[in-house]
Amino acid sequence: MLANKPKRYIEIIRAISEMIQHDGLKSGDKLPSERELSDRLYVGRSSIREALRGLELLDIIETRRGEGTYMKATSSYKLVDLLLSFILKDEQAKQDLSETRRIVELEALKLSCVRITDEEINHLEAILKRSSDGWDKGEFPVEEDYLFHEMIVGACRNALLFNIWKSLVAFNKEALQQSLERTGRPPESIKEHAFIVEALKERNVDEALSAMSRHLKNSRF
DSSP states (O other): OOHHHHHHHHHHHHHHHHHHHHHHTTTBOOOHHHHHHHHHHHHOHHHHHHHHHHHHHHTEEEETTTTEEEEOOOTTTHHHHHHHHTTTTTTHHHHHHHHHHHHHHHHHHHHHHHHHHHHHHHHHHHHHHHHHHHHHHTTTHHHHHHHHHHHHHHTTTTTHHHHHHHHHTTTTTHHHHHHTTSTTHHHHHHHHHHHHHHHHHHHOOOHHHHHHHHHHTTOOO
């Protein structure tokens, strides 16, 4: 049986990872369908879908529209077991995870200040607008928040840093949701994102780091 809800998502990812190893799936091989995985692991399809999203964030699988889900190169595969074992230990491990995410994100931001393109900055502004419009309708901009940070880290042009960040955030999405559900937090978070974008526009490393540090602290990451 799978454990309580906080561990359920992680346990399903572990079960799928073990199944991949057991079946000897390699880069380019197709994974069973959501229904097959659901039947095989005795969990709901929505839980399977969420777990597959986590593995996709880890860059282990990819979803091809109309075709299914396929294995990618396994260069980051061992990171799954490392993180799963680490997170399942105790509450201190979760705090260590958040601290490591801050360190990685701030280091990536330093590079992004120099390497980010005008097009990427335009995308960031579009994400800000979607966040604001969504909040005006009473929606929590969880996905927009994730995409905002993903684009900034991706702009560092360092694949290893980017994959480490994705691995860390894949197991910290619950904290992101909880942060944005705090009373009054979404509009403040959007304002903080705007300050970060302005600093990136000016390629001002110190201002960008200050704005991001403030944001992550207020987000309780």
